[in-house]
Amino acid sequence: MFKSFLGGIHPKDGKELAKDRPIETLPLPSEVVIPMSQHIGAPCTPTVKVGDHVKRGQVIGTSDAFMHSDIHASISGKVTKIDMFPHSGRSGCQAVVIENDGLDEWADGLPLHRDWKEMGTDELLDAVQSAGIVGMGGATFPAHIKLNPSKPVDVLLVNGAECEPYLTADYRLMLEEPERIVTGMLIMGKILGVKESFIGIEDNKPEAIEAIGKACEGTGIHVAALKTKYPQGAEKMLIYVVTGREVPCGGLPMDVGVEVQNAATVAAIADAVREGIPLIERVTTVSGDAVRNPKNLRIRIGTRYRDVIDYCGGFSEEPDKLLAGGPMMGFAQYTLDVPVMKGSSGILGLTKKLTDHGPERPCIRCGRCVKACPMGLVPSMLSILSQQQDFARARDDYGLMNCIECGSCTFVCPAKRNIVQYIRLAKGEIRAEMAKAAQKEEKK
Template sequence: MGLLTFKRGIHPPHGKHLSEHKEIEAYLPKGDLVFPMSQHIGAPCTPVVKKGDKVLVGQLIGEASSHVSSNVYSSVSGTVKNVTPMLTAGGTKVMSVIIENDNNYEEVAPTPHENFKNLSNSELLEIIKGAGIVGLGGACFPTHVKLNPPKECNIDTIIVNAAECEPYLTCDHQLMLQYSKDVTEGLEILAHMYPNAKIYLGIENNKADAITIMKAMLEPIQNIEVAELKTKYPQGAEKQLIYSVTKREVPTGKLPADVGCIVQNVATVVAIKKAVIDGKPLTDRIVTVTGGAVANPKNILVKLGTSLQELVDHCGGFKENPVKVISGGPLMGTALFSLDIPATKGTSGVLCLSSAEAAISEEQNCIRCGKCVNACPMFLLPYKLNSLVLRRDYDSFEKLNGTSCIECGACSFSCPSKRNLTQSCKEGKKQVLARKNNK
């Protein structure tokens, strides 16, 4: 299979050289840990502990309140200091459990299932649901829901997203290099759940070492193979990845399952392995702390709830004051107002940009060059959608499929006039949704 790709897209500077050769380091938190009850798409969890309670590593502290929700577990042992709203990366306050770490890391006894092939799909889904696993690529959709599509959907393809196309981030790359056995076992669990499906591990060709290792690991296994992807952004976006691998197009308003596909992130697959085979819930994840302002960029195995400030300090702090700090990558991440917020299930990176990296030109008038149109992987008209949002014509915005925008930032990156195209599409989508909810 040659290099696979999608139509349109961009080639931004990748910035991965800062951390792509840094092996994963485990970090033990020093201060209190904060566990927001909403670290996923769907309904927030209900706290099941109260102030003064003693908790263990792997103990349930937030229980899913609906089908589309996800449990939250403590990543340390210690005492619950409070249950109160706390600020998160999105700038909103979320009900959270605050735990004082006793540094003993006493664990709840795990319930391993080494012979997972003896388990039914419903039993495996209950284990995955119970472990609080969500999409660790950043979307944070509950995994048990995604792995249980409507019965009328004939799933014949599972694509595991290891593209990691977002600039600067290298956590998934190092995950494959250092945890290739865990990746393989997670893939085998998916193969057991969907014996009639072909499974592809999609890796961009700028990760040649990961491709070599994973090909060797998967070579003896039937129906699982590496799909080598062309390095291009946003190669890891769900619909673009599906097209790259299968040449199937997911229609507007439809889901991957409607075209026979399920897409999971590679880190999510490892979390599935840990939940099923090791019997452990999701309590940690790998985070890339990087950027030109960081003294020593690293890939860190982080206990969920750890302060982002602690992670930056672990990397030697700042060698210069950052102009901007982002949770995630530069194109789809969220700009932070403070580092005094916790690492959550969706924290793939802490990007600290120097003045040279974060230089933003003043917005100019649109010159109708069409570069945004040529870059958009969703075949939209970003310049037109921008104009409609500025005029608050949200009906026309919706008619031009503005709600199909995946907020990848390709249009803004390619615009010579530095128009805030992605930002206006985000606002348009927000207003369309608000108007529908108010009807």
């Protein structure tokens, strides 16, 4: 057993709702809405126009910016609109609407049949870049950039923890398609030239540990069975428990010689390299006590939540909260018109029974948030300083920017304070300040 980290919590995980539901493929919708921003970095610009006919896997958006990831058509059909649409992570975003022609025709030359063992490092990296792969655990960092670190990396660590309550998509993928994950890890290991590769899985998923363990036989990849504790899947926690290395404040995994990637992303990398298949679909958990039939679905990017929820039998009760992602780190949505994107790990509908925690009250200085914080911060002070709009003090004296927004503090707070929301607000203000200062510098 690997060691644990300080802090963390044990929320009710709700995984029983979907964990035994095998992955089903959602029938193709009549149209998809594909946002031009599905990654960290510059949004893409559409490379198609209204009236064009596109095929599955064709590039429909790109950018000149270094930090971006190309966007591809997820179905074949006619481009009917390019406009602003709802987006699950921001107020709105330019998107390309494709009307399904019912043919689901691949773009010319796809899929390919390549032997990755015969491919050189540059060729492998090109394949990942061309396929528009981004971190599918929610971080959405372009994978080709992460796979080309500026510091030497000797450990590859794949995140199969899936510690967010309710989410079971990675679990089903590890159980049903372990070969894709293991092949992706071997490919990544070759690109990075690592000495050791691990996949970390929480010990509440013994079937996944067994399936991945079998697929790893003879490969030299280690399966790390981790203690079940939230946020075990956070990059810094995972690195610490598996390798014993501590990422410095403000640092990155590569600062301690580690590359971390999510299990679903690794599987997508295998498809991109072996078959040239771009990231046009993903497995997403649809769950929560308001969803009539929770499922794990393979969904084409751009499918609206409405189509997904309909396929799951609709809501059995009006949800109080619709979430993109898990209940700890996900984002509340106001409409079912948002589309599934590359980073959509879950769609949750939760009733008032689970969301109504009563009114927020003043801090009673109980210290529970401090005990729960895996980053060793003082969340109570961060939230108070944010309320007082003293963002600079929160950053300089209380390490605001080290917060990983895991929500553990909010979860344990008896005064029901929305600590993580205050922290997000403060971090947003600091980032906006920094962007303004950078713009000023550029103008000089």
